[in-house]
Amino acid sequence: MENNLPFKYGKLVTEDFFVNRTEEIAQISSLLTSKINVTLISPRRWGKSSLFFKIAHDLEKKNPKIKFCFIDLFKTRNEREFYEYFASEVLKASYSKWEERLEKAKVFFKHLIPKFSFGVDPTQEFSVSLDWEEVQKHPQEILDLPEVISKEKGIHIIICLVEFQNISHFNDSLGFQKKLRASWQTHQHCSYAIYGSKQHMMTEIFEKKSMPFYKFGEILFLSKIDNTHWCKYIVKRFKKTGKSISAKYASKIASLVDNHPYFVQQLANSVWICTTDKCSETEIEMGLKNLLNQYDLIFSRELDGLSNLQLNLLKAIAYNEEKLSSKKTIDKYHLSSSASVNRSKEALIQKEIIDTFHQQIAFLDPLFKIWFKTVYLK
Incomplete structure (x- = not known):
């Protein structure tokens, strides 16, 4: 049944489930294609990842010389893991054939001797491990990889760094940020899109004058999607499944959860499940009540501390x-x-x-x- 549900949340939102963001897509696409770095700040679950995957899909389709590389820093706990993960993902995004990745890595790394690991599908399950002592001496060989490859291949690599605030938990985080900034600010052939889900930490990293990433690029604050767009979307999704909802009630669903992207989709889904044919006030109340009951224990624990x-x-x-x-x-x-x-x-x-x-x-x-x-x- 899940695959037939008309609303989507908790995963990347694509295609028919993507709502508006026309202005944001145009602005960010223009900045990135002009090789201007972008930092996007907003609270969690506002659709940052979905927005960048949409931009990546559109730009790569229009221009084969643009390549996006997504690096989720939630997967890294320290500086050493960052370097190995960063090198692996940049090589994967730049070369489709694993043989080419091996060959090029040996060319690009002058001081480092990489070791490669492969899974059943070597094009996807591919990782690089490096000698930590040597990495500490020559970190720039890894940090400059997007620039070197972009220049060598005549392409434009856009590095998307997800959950960037996680580097704040690394040992000597400030020193590490200085290394990143010193290297990346010199790059002319690639660009960087940085975003994370902890707004207060991201704001401090990029807006505090004493921090290395202050004025690294264009800082944008993601807004909520307007209620009128949600209204049209909810009506359309109900209609597609043979059910109906008035514009008034569709607008109310979005308003109840402050037009928050994740929760509009979730509440609309809950109301849709409660609706047999036509949605009324009763179904909205039932859908909301079911969600509150579902989260009752989680919310209670939230207050315990x-x-x-x-x-x-x-x-x-x-x-x-x-x-x-x-x-x-x-x-x-x-x-x-x-x-x-x-x-x-x-x-x-x-x-x-x-x-x-x-x-x-x-x-x-x-x-x-x-x-x-x-x-x-x-």
């Missing part, structure tokens, strides 16, 4: 209080002091429960906000 001050601050945010540090809000929600408000706010941001959007504090998970107000507080 919070202090009373943090819980009280969440209450103030849930009820849309704008001046969290004002005496009125502090007294109303028993927040102790403005200093304790700031400490609690930072703790909740670190736990990825809230974040700042357009200078306003809000819940990262709109479903959690609904559950917090309608279930926990009542």
Whole structure:
């Protein structure tokens, strides 16, 4: 049944499931093809990966000299793993034949002696291992690989670094970032697209003047998809499966979860399952209730590690209080002091429960906000 569901979430969104993003696609495509580095910042589950895979598909189709290489840094825990993974993925993206990868690696590495591993399908299951002592002496041979290959082949490699904030957990992260910046800022034939799911960490890496990646390229902040686009999409997806929903109720589904890409698809799917023929208010309530029940235990555990001050601050945010540090809000929600408000706010941001959007504090998970107000507080 899953393959026949009309909405998609939790995976890369492609083809019929992709909604709008026309302006973002045009802007990012223009920057990357002009070899300008791009950093995209937004909260998790806003569709960054889907957006870049869509851009990659479109640009590679238009221009065979453009090659995208996706490097997910969630898979790396330290600098050594980064270098080996980086080298493996760049070679895979640049050469389709494994024999050519071996041959070219020996040419490009002047000081390093790579060892290669293969799986059942050597074109896909291919990895490079390197002597760590030698890598520490000559890291630039690996970091310059996209530039060297782009120049040698007459192509434009675009390196997409996913979950980039993970390098903050490496030993001597600042020193490592300096190495990356020193090498990559000299590259003229390739470009870099960087994004991650922890907004506060990404913002610090790229917007703080003391950080190596400050002013590395164009910084973009991804916005939510407008409600009107969601409305058309939901109506269309219902119709495709022989069910119907009015524009009014489609708009309500998206509005309930603040037009958040992941949760609009998830809630719409839940409502669709509850709908036999035509969606009404009842099916929307049922779909939402089913989702809240599904997440009840997870959301309850989310609150277990919070202090009373943090819980009280969440209450103030849930009820849309704008001046969290004002005496009125502090007294109303028993927040102790403005200093304790700031400490609690930072703790909740670190736990990825809230974040700042357009200078306003809000819940990262709109479903959690609904559950917090309608279930926990009542």
